[in-house]
Amino acid sequence: MPIDPIVIIGAGPSGLLLARYLELHRIPVVIYERDSSPTHRPQGGSLDLHDETGLKALKETGLLDEAKSYMRAEGEAMKIVDKGGKIWYDENDKVVKAHTGFHEGGPVTGRPEIDRTDLRNILIKSLGSDTIQWGHTVSSCSKISSSHYQINFVSQPYITTPFLIGADGAFSRVRPLIHSTLPSYSGVSMYELTIPPKNMTPELKTYVGQGCLLALDEGMTVLPQMNSEGLCKVYVGLRCPENWTDENPLPDKKKREWLANLFQGWHDQVRDVIMASEEDKLVTRRIWQFDPDLKWDTDLTGVTVMGDAAHVMSPFAGEGVNQALADALELGKTLVSLFIVPTPRASSPPFPLSLLPISQPRSKPLLSSPPAADLHHALRRFERKMMRRARKEMIGSKENMDMFFGENAARNLTHWMSTFMIRFVWQTVTEWPVDFVNAIWD
CATH class of the missing domain: 3.30.9.30 (D-Amino Acid Oxidase; Chain A, domain 2)
Structure with a gap:
C-alpha cells in the first residue's frame, strides 16, 4: 500500500535539502511554496558554508561537487573599518592564498562563500519536476486529529496529510500546531x-x-x-x-x-x-530572533519544524542557513530510518557462482508508514537535538550583533578575530563532555 507523501511547507534551503534526501531514498515528498517560480524574488547575498553543517549536508546528498563550481574561496576575506575609515583588520591576501584548489578537484577547506541563489538553484534542479508546487501560499494549518493535519491555502483547495514539516521561516504557519511562541525583534x-x-x-x-x-x-x-x-x-x-x-x-x-x-x-x-x-x-x-533557551513539547504526531521556523537568529554569525541544512539532513535521516522497512540480506549464490563478479541488482526499498508512537518519539528527539545544536549559534549570533552595534565595534571585533583560535580550543575542551553525555541521553 503506498504511503502518503511527506508534506514540506517552504522551498528554502532546509525544505529543499530535506526533499532531496528523501527522494534519494525513494520516499514520496511534496513541497508547497508561496513563490510563483524559482525567480519570483531575489534570494539575498552570499553565505559561507561550514564544514560540519552546510558542507556536510551537501556532501551527503551528492551535491557538493556541483556546488564547488559556484564557491568562492576569496569570499571569506574580511576587512574591518571604523567611522573615520581606519582599517583595523584586512585578510584579503591571506584568505585567498590559504584556500585554493577545490575548483580543480581538491578538498574544500575553510568556509567558502556561495550565492544564495546559486545554492537554491542547485537544490531545486536536484529534485523531481513535480516535487515543488509553486504559487501555494499557506494561510493556516489546523489539526484534524492528533496525527492528521489540514493545510489551507489562499487561492487553492486545502489538503490533508499525516506528515507535515514546517520549513516556512520565522513566521511559520506550521509552528502554531506545536507551540505558540513567536520570535522577538x-x-x-x-x-x-x-x-x-x-x-x-x-x-x-x-x-x-x-x-x-x-x-x-x-x-x-x-x-x-x-x-x-x-x-x-x-x-x-x-x-x-x-x-x-x-x-x-x-x-x-x-x-x-x-x-x-x-x-x-x-x-x-x-x-x-x-x-x-x-x-x-x-x-x-x-x-x-528566538530565545536561545526556547523549548517545547507536544502531543501531536507527524509534525515538526526546522530552520528559521524553529530557531531564527540574527545573521551576524553566518549560521542561519548552515543550521537549517544541518536540520534537514538530521531530519532526513530520522524519517528514512522510520519509513524504510529493513529487508533481509540476500544470501550468496552457491559455489562456484559465488566466485563470479556478479552483483545483485539494487532493489527498491520497501516503505511503510511508521507506528504513531515511534514517529512521535523520533520527531521529539530530533527537535531536542536540533535546538541543543542551534542554541550555541543563537547565543553567538546575539553576542556578535551586540558587538557589531556596540561601542568601539571595529576595535572589539578585531580583538575578537585575533583571539578566535584560543576561544575555539577552550570551547571545545569545556563543551565536549556535555555533548558526549547528551548524545548518550538521546
Whole structure:
C-alpha cells in the first residue's frame, strides 16, 4: 500500500535539502511554496558554508561537487573599518592564498562563500519536476486529529496529510500546531541594497575587497559583500526601535540620498557605496530572533519544524542557513530510518557462482508508514537535538550583533578575530563532555 507523501511547507534551503534526501531514498515528498517560480524574488547575498553543517549536508546528498563550481574561496576575506575609515583588520591576501584548489578537484577547506541563489538553484534542479508546487501560499494549518493535519491555502483547495514539516521561516504557519511562541525583534533593522557590476568602480573594488567589508561605529553598520560575477550586496544596519522604519519611511524618490545622510560624518566611501546601489532594489528588513533557551513539547504526531521556523537568529554569525541544512539532513535521516522497512540480506549464490563478479541488482526499498508512537518519539528527539545544536549559534549570533552595534565595534571585533583560535580550543575542551553525555541521553 503506498504511503502518503511527506508534506514540506517552504522551498528554502532546509525544505529543499530535506526533499532531496528523501527522494534519494525513494520516499514520496511534496513541497508547497508561496513563490510563483524559482525567480519570483531575489534570494539575498552570499553565505559561507561550514564544514560540519552546510558542507556536510551537501556532501551527503551528492551535491557538493556541483556546488564547488559556484564557491568562492576569496569570499571569506574580511576587512574591518571604523567611522573615520581606519582599517583595523584586512585578510584579503591571506584568505585567498590559504584556500585554493577545490575548483580543480581538491578538498574544500575553510568556509567558502556561495550565492544564495546559486545554492537554491542547485537544490531545486536536484529534485523531481513535480516535487515543488509553486504559487501555494499557506494561510493556516489546523489539526484534524492528533496525527492528521489540514493545510489551507489562499487561492487553492486545502489538503490533508499525516506528515507535515514546517520549513516556512520565522513566521511559520506550521509552528502554531506545536507551540505558540513567536520570535522577538532583535533591536536591529537593516536595508538591503544591490550594486550592479557596472557601478563597481576600481576605487570601490579596492575599498570593499574580495569578500566582505564591515564599517562599524556608533550603533550603525555598512556591510558591502561581494557576490558572484562582480555584483555587490550592501547591508545597512541600525540599532533602533521596532517601529522606527515605519515612523521614518523611505521617501518615494532619492532613497539612496536619504539613507546616505544617516551617515554624515563618516568617511566618504560609505556614502559612495550607498550611492552606487540601485534605488529600485532597496529592501527594508527587521531582524528577528528566538530565545536561545526556547523549548517545547507536544502531543501531536507527524509534525515538526526546522530552520528559521524553529530557531531564527540574527545573521551576524553566518549560521542561519548552515543550521537549517544541518536540520534537514538530521531530519532526513530520522524519517528514512522510520519509513524504510529493513529487508533481509540476500544470501550468496552457491559455489562456484559465488566466485563470479556478479552483483545483485539494487532493489527498491520497501516503505511503510511508521507506528504513531515511534514517529512521535523520533520527531521529539530530533527537535531536542536540533535546538541543543542551534542554541550555541543563537547565543553567538546575539553576542556578535551586540558587538557589531556596540561601542568601539571595529576595535572589539578585531580583538575578537585575533583571539578566535584560543576561544575555539577552550570551547571545545569545556563543551565536549556535555555533548558526549547528551548524545548518550538521546
